[in-house]
Amino acid sequence: xxxxVIVFGEKPSLLIDASGLAAELLRNGMQINxxxxxxxxxxxxxAARYSFNKIYVIKDSILPDQVADILSKLxxxxxxxxxxxPATKTSNDILSRVAAKHNxxxxxxxxxxxxxxxxxxxERNILGGRAISREVTSKSIAVTVPIKKxxxxxxxxxxxxxxVAPQASRVKLLSVEEKKKGGANIEAAEIVVGVGRGxxxxxxxxxxxxxxxxxxxxxGCSRPIAADLKWLPEDAWIGISSKxxxxxxxxxxxxxxxxxxxxxxxxxxxxxxxxxxxxxxFKYSDYGIxxxxxxxxxxxxxxxxxxxx
Amino acid sequence: MVDxxxxxxxxxxxxMIRVDSSGRLLIEEMPLAISEYDRNxxxxxxxIKEKFGGKVAVFSVVTWGPLTKRVNDTESVLREALAMGxxxxxxxxxxxLINANPLQTAIALAAAIKKTGNYDLYLAGEASMDVxxxxxxxRVGVLLDLPTITFARTIELDMANKKAKVLRDLEDSLQxxxxxxxxxxxxxxxxxxxxxxxxxxxxxxxxxxxxxxTLNELGIQLPDVGHFRESIRLLTISRKNIIIEAGTLDEAAxxxxxxxxxxxxxxxxx
Numbered sequence: 306x307x308x309x310v311i312v313f314g315e316k317p318s319l320l321i322d323a324s325g326l327a328a329e330l331l332r333n334g335m336q337i338n339x340x341x342x343x344x345x346x347x348x349x350x351x352a353a354r355y356s357f358n359k360i361y362v363i364k365d366s367i368l369p370d371q372v373a374d375i376l377s378k379l380x381x382x383x384x385x386x387x388x389x390x391p392a393t394k395t396s397n398d399i400l401s402r403v404a405a406k407h408n409x410x411x412x413x414x415x416x417x418x419x420x421x422x423x424x425x426x427x428e429r430n431i432l433g434g435r436a437i438s439r440e441v442t443s444k445s446i447a448v449t450v451p452i453k454k455x456x457x458x459x460x461x462x463x464x465x466x467x468x469v470a471p472q473a474s475r476v477k478l479l480s481v482e483e484k485k486k487g488g489a490n491i492e493a494a495e496i497v498v499g500v501g502r503g504x505x506x507x508x509x510x511x512x513x514x515x516x517x518x519x520x521x522x523x524x525g526c527s528r529p530i531a532a533d534l535k536w537l538p539e540d541a542w543i544g545i546s547s548k549x550x551x552x553x554x555x556x557x558x559x560x561x562x563x564x565x566x567x568x569x570x571x572x573x574x575x576x577x578x579x580x581x582x583x584x585x586x587f588k589y590s591d592y593g594i595x596x597x598x599x600x601x602x603x604x605x606x607x608x609x610x611x612x613x614x
Numbered sequence: 615m616v617d618x619x620x621x622x623x624x625x626x627x628x629x630m631i632r633v634d635s636s637g638r639l640l641i642e643e644m645p646l647a648i649s650e651y652d653r654n655x656x657x658x659x660x661x662i663k664e665k666f667g668g669k670v671a672v673f674s675v676v677t678w679g680p681l682t683k684r685v686n687d688t689e690s691v692l693r694e695a696l697a698m699g700x701x702x703x704x705x706x707x708x709x710x711l712i713n714a715n716p717l718q719t720a721i722a723l724a725a726a727i728k729k730t731g732n733y734d735l736y737l738a739g740e741a742s743m744d745v746x747x748x749x750x751x752x753r754v755g756v757l758l759d760l761p762t763i764t765f766a767r768t769i770e771l772d773m774a775n776k777k778a779k780v781l782r783d784l785e786d787s788l789q790x791x792x793x794x795x796x797x798x799x800x801x802x803x804x805x806x807x808x809x810x811x812x813x814x815x816x817x818x819x820x821x822x823x824x825x826x827x828t829l830n831e832l833g834i835q836l837p838d839v840g841h842f843r844e845s846i847r848l849l850t851i852s853r854k855n856i857i858i859e860a861g862t863l864d865e866a867a868x869x870x871x872x873x874x875x876x877x878x879x880x881x882x883x884x
Contacts, residue, residue: 368791369752370762394784398764401716401752410717410841413747426844431745433628436639436846438745444840475761476797479779479790496879520880532804540786545746546765546802547785554879564628564743565650565803574879575853576870582857585629591854592873594866601863608867612875612882 307336309385313376313399315344317352319391324355325455326389326418326448331356332458333420340383341464342376349466355457357464366471367478369395373402374472380407387425388447392549397449404447411447412440416454433564434571434589451571452492453551485538489523496522497552497572499543502529503559503579503598507536512602513558519609525550527560543569559598562586578602616668616773618659619733620700621723621754624674624684624691625649626744631848639848642680646687648694651739655801657808658769659737660699666773670700671730675722679712689824696819697811703824704730710829710836713843718836720753725832727758735778736798740765751800762798763791767805771795 310327314320320343327339341352341360349362363375380388380403388403390396392414404411416437417428424441427448431438491497498517504510510524517524524541531542543550545565555572562577562585570589577590580597587593594601624646632640648656659670672695676684685707692703706722714722727736736758741748755762767788768781782789783802811819829835858873860866874880 369764394765397748398752401749402756402762404717404749405720405753405756408717408837408839410715410839411747411749413749430849431846432626432631433743434849435628435631436848438846439844440841441844442841446841476763476791476793479792481790482788484786484788528803546740546783554874568746574874574877576874587857588855589853591856591877592870593855593857594870595857596863596866601867604863605867605870608864608871609880612871613880 307338308387309340309383310337310387310389311340311342311376311379311383311385312357313342313372313388313390313396315393315395317343317345317348319393319396319452320352320360321355321457322452323389323391323396323450324357325457326415326450327387328356328458329418329455330387330420333418335420340379340385342379344372353464353466354459354461356460359465359467362466362468363471364468368474368476369398369402370476371471371474372399373406375469376403377406384445386445388445390447390449392449392451400447400449407445409445409447410442413449414451415448416451430568434568451549484540486540489525489541491523491525491541491543491548491550494523494550494552496520496554497525497543497550497556498522499525499527499555499557499560500530500537501527501558501560507534509599510536512598512606516556516602516606516609519606520613522556527563527566545569557586557590558602560586562589616662616666616735616771617731617733618662618668618670618735618737619727620652620655620659620670620672620695621736621738621750622652622656622672622674622691622695623649623742624676624678624688625742626678628744633848637848639846641678641846642683646678646684646691648691649739649742649744651741651801651803653739653808654803654805655737655739656695656698656700657806658801659735661806662735662769662771663699666771668734669702671733672696672700672703673705673723673726674703675706675711675714675719677711677714677719681707681709681712685826692824693816693819694811696822696824697816698809699815702822705824705826706829706832707826708829715841715843716747716749716753717839720750720757721834721836722829722832723750724754724757725834726827727754729827729832732796734795736760736796738798738800740800740802751798755798758798760796760798761793763793764800766799766801769799769801769805
């Protein structure tokens with residue numbers, strides 16, 4: 306039996322990325338007919354090569370209710386088994402609305418998927434990444450997937466593209482302001498150094514930047530550093546409501562380890578440096594150093610310079 | 615006058631994980647607390663009341679078991695919101711809602727809200743702290759058929775025109791959005807700094823009304839959507855939890871570097 310799957314991504318790149326979950330189902334032997342929905346036509350031909358039978362481009366729509374209405378209509382027409390989107394705030398909002406309209410359960414940020422007979426079994430992290438919830442679905446469901454979690458499935462066929470116009474929104478967009486960028490790209494970085502309230506003044510962050518320089522890392526931070534103190538721009542803020550990171554190595558310096566921070570870190574190895582031996586961050590770390598960062602960082606940076614240059 | 619309904623969750627605290635000797639997670643023994651961003655939603659509602667007058671009603675659904683214990687925990691969470699300055703509290707209590715998913719929780723919340731009256735504004739935190747599903751505001755907006763704005767970091771009300779201007783906080787941009795009222799809005803942690811209630815207010819909170827509803831009393835049934843949580847398991851394999859101890863910081867740094875090289879996450883000079 307061929308199951309219909311609708312994949313949403315506000316940009317073609319996110320559409321491709323989110324289609325990775327459908328590709329995972331293909332690799333698990335499910336036969337699917339995949340329909341894509343995106344909001345931008347730039348690079349749409351790139352997305353068209355990823356196993357989509359058809360891609361709808363919703364022109365000139367920025368507000369979630371407009372997109373949800375069109376997805377809802379496509380849902381009625383296709384009765385899909387799955388509605389998939391990337392784990393972004395925009396997609397999370399839109400998919401929640403569609404899920405509510407059609408009485409669908411929804412799982413945000415699924416990390417694995419399996420097929421068992423007529424059931425699809427998903428897993429997702431809960432409790433600040435310390436536990437995994439396993440959820441079983443026998444009917445239709447909406448899910449969001451973390452960026453770069455599943456590999457999309459590239460084919461040679463070219464999807465049919467159709468442009469659709471949205472209805473008016475119930476709310477009015479007055480203005481959009483791009484956030485100030487610090488130039489760091491912590492989401493794509495292989496090594497991230499995170500700074501927290503253990504730093505006493507903004508100037509002291511240079512200790513972390515010097516370390517980052519030596520090991521080719523990007524510098525991110527916990528919520529107070531970006532949101533309250535504004536020592537770093539918001540694109541450096543690691544947290545469930547801001548940036549999520551997936552580096553090989555994460556070094557948390559002077560960060561206590563709030564669940565909202567830790568949940569946003571999916572690293573192969575986590576190192577933490579904190580002078581409070583009871584800081585929760587140590588529970589989430591592979592290696593912990595209980596030390597004053599002001600004493601330890603200059604030494605670590607110097608040693609790293611000698612050893613890795 | 616602005617009447618506000620605030621949705622709050624009695625959430626598991628991820629930093630208070632309880633396990634038994636075999637490493638099994640003891641969800642039922644973990645404490646519940648008001649979900650952090652929901653506390654910001656309560657604070658915002660109280661600030662609005664202080665400015666415009668009106669009342670604040672808080673709503674919660676008991677979603678963790680065992681029921682009797684969790685009713686008490688949820689009552690404490692609601693009393694905390696009352697102590698902060700909310701005026702009345704409502705709780706949906708039903709065995710059928712234990713382990714509820716956001717679909718079911720939103721249905722129960724929307725029904726309880728409808729049962730108690732009409733409001734000008736409906737607020738919730740952007741996500742709960744324990745399961746971070748981030749769906750409740752958008753779902754309740756659909757169920758109440760109201761304009762909905764998520765991830766607000768500022769709300770400016772214009773009651774003369776029954777409108778709100780909301781600063782919506784997305785990953786890479788900020789949007790100013792205008793909506794008519796009533797509307798449903800989810801708030802981020804940046805919207806305000808929540809107050810701590812004073813002792814006197816905590817005492818007073820016990821005389822404020824707190825009412826419980828069952829699904830029957832709300833006149834609703836939960837739809838069968840073919841979905842359930844099979845298990846929750848502790849993620850144990852994930853971290854090594856090695857505290858590097860050494861005589862000097864120099865030695866600690868060297869030990870750490872050699873571990874990182876062993877793990878292949880940094881490369882030494884050839």
